[in-house]
Amino acid sequence: MGILPNSFFPNLKPKTIWLFLLISGVLVSVVISVGLIFSPTHEIVTPFVSRSTPVPIAIGSSPSPFPFQELTIPYLRSRSYVSSLQNLQKVSETQTYTSYIAEYDSDSLRVYGLLTIPKGEKPPSGWPAVVFVHGYIPPRSYQTQVNYASYVDYLAKNGLVVFKPDLRGHGKSEGEPGGTYYSADYVIDVLNARAALESSNLINAKGIGLWGHSMAGNIIFRAFAVRPEIPAIVIWAGAVYTYSDFSDYSISDNSYQPSQVGTESRRKRQELFDMYGVFNPTSSFWQQVVGTNYLADLKGAIAVHHAVDDPVVSINYSRNLMRLLDQTAILHTLYEYNSGGHNLTGTSFTTAMQRSTDFYKQHLNR
Numbered sequence: 001m002g003i004l005p006n007s008f009f010p011n012l013k014p015k016t017i018w019l020f021l022l023i024s025g026v027l028v029s030v031v032i033s034v035g036l037i038f039s040p041t042h043e044i045v046t047p048f049v050s051r052s053t054p055v056p057i058a059i060g061s062s063p064s065p066f067p068f069q070e071l072t073i074p075y076l077r078s079r080s081y082v083s084s085l086q087n088l089q090k091v092s093e094t095q096t097y098t099s100y101i102a103e104y105d106s107d108s109l110r111v112y113g114l115l116t117i118p119k120g121e122k123p124p125s126g127w128p129a130v131v132f133v134h135g136y137i138p139p140r141s142y143q144t145q146v147n148y149a150s151y152v153d154y155l156a157k158n159g160l161v162v163f164k165p166d167l168r169g170h171g172k173s174e175g176e177p178g179g180t181y182y183s184a185d186y187v188i189d190v191l192n193a194r195a196a197l198e199s200s201n202l203i204n205a206k207g208i209g210l211w212g213h214s215m216a217g218n219i220i221f222r223a224f225a226v227r228p229e230i231p232a233i234v235i236w237a238g239a240v241y242t243y244s245d246f247s248d249y250s251i252s253d254n255s256y257q258p259s260q261v262g263t264e265s266r267r268k269r270q271e272l273f274d275m276y277g278v279f280n281p282t283s284s285f286w287q288q289v290v291g292t293n294y295l296a297d298l299k300g301a302i303a304v305h306h307a308v309d310d311p312v313v314s315i316n317y318s319r320n321l322m323r324l325l326d327q328t329a330i331l332h333t334l335y336e337y338n339s340g341g342h343n344l345t346g347t348s349f350t351t352a353m354q355r356s357t358d359f360y361k362q363h364l365n366r
Helices: 014-038 073-078 149-157 185-198 216-226 244-249 264-276 291-297 316-325 347-364
Strands: 086-093 097-106 109-118 127-133 161-165 203-213 232-236 301-307 332-337
Touching (some): 073 216, 073 291, 109 185, 127 149, 127 185, 127 216, 127 347, 149 161, 149 347, 203 216, 216 232, 244 316, 301 347, 332 347
Parallel strands (some): 127 203, 232 301, 301 332
Antiparallel strands (some): 097 109, 109 161
């Protein structure tokens, strides 16, 4: 049996009761509707970001802070790089060039490097230049004027200014060697070295390229993603571009000395993995670390040199990079050598150096 309205309102007429209930129902509906519209409990759905579509942040914008954002390409793009060459001290001289130990500032650290300047009349627009980034050498064993001396000599003899920074923690450079793949320290050092060259009246500011060997392939490729206007980069036996390739091909370097327990770099790396896990190509954080996720922005040219018999870094790193670049309009070339090992020694060295020099002359003389 139903409940009649006048059971609750015995002193009111039925018509009055029905009118009261009707008005009350309308008011309740309005209140519920307004509550739904302005309710703060609506779920906000963040769209999935695929590996091929990293979170886009324009150069010069300021991304919202989050842990370890300094590793990401968008953050590195948003910050500035300002430095200058200081305290040049002459250390050697040949018939074709003069070498100096120079200093520059990189995030308040004093970083040193070998600056080699060709002799002769400076071109009207300034000398073309190369920031030459060394591969992995145990920091305590690194020697500014010894390591890569023949490489620097070849480029300098061919009319290029070469600046080989001693990455932080190497040689006399201040700071702790933070490692390559899970830190942005070396990328920042390279971009500040480039800024120091740009500020010099000896250099063609639009004609500065990058050169990197082994681990520096990762460093300069990420630097290239940060500053896609760089006109040319050359990589010898480089490694780790997509980060998935790291697990696919690995690296066999018997000289590698991991950071000691208790060091700041070791602590930060563990904190990074604790927060985001190991590399995952579907992670929105890790996507922003990978330079190859920003190929659409690159404007310069890329030349890669790699020996098939490299026992340290598999040539598959370079071949995989080429497959990605083949899908773009980026000018790119892979030179493969049957012999030469990880350092491209013997006849491969001479051929690769000449090709690198010709490549720079083509793309840096603007």
